[in-house]
Amino acid sequence: MSSTALPATTARRGPRRLLVAAAAFLSLAFTGAALPHSAVAAPDRAGDTPSVAGTSAQVPVGVTAGIAVFDRQTGTFTEQLNPDAxxxxxxxxxxxxxxxFLGNRSPDTIPAADRARLDAMLRSSDDNAANHYWATYGGPAIVDRMVTRLGLTDTVRPPAGYEGYWGYTAMSARDTVKTYRHILESTPAPVRDFVMDxxxxxxxCASDSFDQHFGIAGAFDRPWAVKQGWSGRYAKGTCGSGGTASGRADDTSPAASAATGATGVDLSRPALHTTGTVGPGDRxxxxxxxxxxxxxxxxKAYTDLVRLTRSLNVPGGTAPKGKWYGTWGSDVAVRKDPAVGDNLLTRLPAGVEVxxxxxxxxxxxxxxxYTNDWWAYLPQYGGYVTxxxxxxxxxxxxxxxLCTGQK
Structure with missing residues (x-):
């Protein structure tokens, strides 16, 4: 760090130890409680996490992963790591x-209420919509029908005692690929377009106020299409102008009374999944x-999943331009302009990499x-953070x- 003197109005940030002494002062409207932060930039990929033999996947320490990447142009898998787990x-x-629900229905003729439910369920991961379809059309029987119809080999209904919890349905990465292939290659065009659009x-921001643009959505430029999943009690998940959703469990999942279900599926560790298509023509x-x-x-889970996804060989995928950095603090505001005011776009999950x-x-x-008048533009959020x-x-x-085209 240079010892060159700076103007008093732009004092360089001091040593990390000053943060502890000043923690009581960190209560500005644009942030929540502050945490100590690293003085180094985040690595471009998965850092020092090793690649797994036979795949380019760099799985962060402490993460268990099942991965499948299928190139529709060549008809081959470019990545497979525990694909049947x-x-x-x-x-x-x-x-x-x-x-x-759409198996014998056209999206053009379904009731307006169902169009609204499906829209919210697929775009914003609305749990109330999922609860409706699960309760109305047979719950676990839905899974059984889809296993037969799509030829799924690893997908299993929720274990005994959890029949009401659709989020405990077991799936693998390879069955997820089969599901997308069915949507893209076997469903009638109106159904395919309705779902993929x-x-x-x-x-x-998902319907439960979690930021769901991790994984694929963070690792690649558009075009992409995603359906994400999260389950468990994370310390915090933040999104939107309303602040933080803390201690939330996605997908109506209860606190599991056992570590695993009857089929050996882990029901307790926090889960975070990213699935979808990447590249022109859903390549x-x-x-x-x-x-x-x-x-x-x-x-941290968000960051680890983005890093892992960025390490994969995904034909048709284009990495976004920019430099990845870690952040610190909680409820850090992303603003439309590089200034504090009535311009809040959303808030970052605590400690996320951007x-x-x-x-x-x-x-x-x-x-x-700390005092600073420099602001970073986050293209994936369309706004600035100090x-x-x-x-x-x-x-x-x-x-x-330097920014040249942004406001």
Whole structure:
């Protein structure tokens, strides 16, 4: 760090130990409680996590993964890691709920209420919609019908005692690929287009206020279409202008009374899944199912899954331009402009890694002992965060260009 003096209004951030002394002051409206942060930039890929033999996948330490990437152009898998391992599906099973309902119906003729439910379930992972279809059309019998219809080999209804919890349906990465292939290659065109258009329109904030644009949505530029899944009690998951959803369990999952279900599927460790298609013409189908250590924060699981997905060989996928950096603090605001005001777009999951596209000077922000007027533009969020919350010791990030086209 240079010893060159700086103007008093842009004092360089001090040593990490100052953070502890100043924690009581970190209560500005644009952030929540602050946490110590690293003084190094996040690695471009999965850091020092090793690649697994036979695949380019770099699985972070403490993560259990089942992976399958299928290239529809060549008809071959480019990645397979534990492709037949079963995980509780969380919201991935919503694909099966939609296919079951649309099996003998045209999207053009279904009631308006069902169009609204399906739209919310597929775009925003709405649990109330899933509850409706599960309760109305047979619950576990839906899974049985889809296993037969799609030729699934690893998918199993929820275990005894959990029949009411659709998120405990067991699925594998290879069965997830089969599900997408069925949607793209076997369903009538109106059904295919209805489902895929909604997955292409995935909202960043899910209906339960979790940021669901992890994995595929973070690792690749559009075009992509995604159906994500999460299950378990993360420390925090943050999205939207409303703040933090804390201690939430997705997919109506109860606190499991046992570590595994009858089929050996883990029901307790936090699950985070990213599935969908990547590239023009839905060239690649990607399924990455993961479990994380108990107590893992949502921001860490989010970051680990994005890093893992970025390490994969996905034909047709294009990595977004920018530099990946860690962040610190909780409820860190992403704003439309590089200034504090009535311009909040969303809030970051605590400690999440973000892609910085460029940076510019804006309003001077003071979070004692830090003061900075540089702001980082996050292209995947379409807004700015003060550089104070980017994990780097300098006010201005050394390897990020100036913004020229942003407001």
């Amino acid at each position: 079963t995980f509780r599906s969380a919201s991935i099973v919503k694909l099966l709920l939609a296919l079951d 909604r997955l292409r329109g995935s909202t960043r 690649s189908i990607v399924a990455v199912l993961t479990l994380h250590a108990d107590g893992t924060s949502y921001g 892609l910085v596209g460029c940076q510019k000077k804006g309003q001077l922000v003071s979070v004692p002992p 550089n104070i919350y980017i994990s780097h010791p300098d006010d201005r990030l050394p390897d990020v260009p």
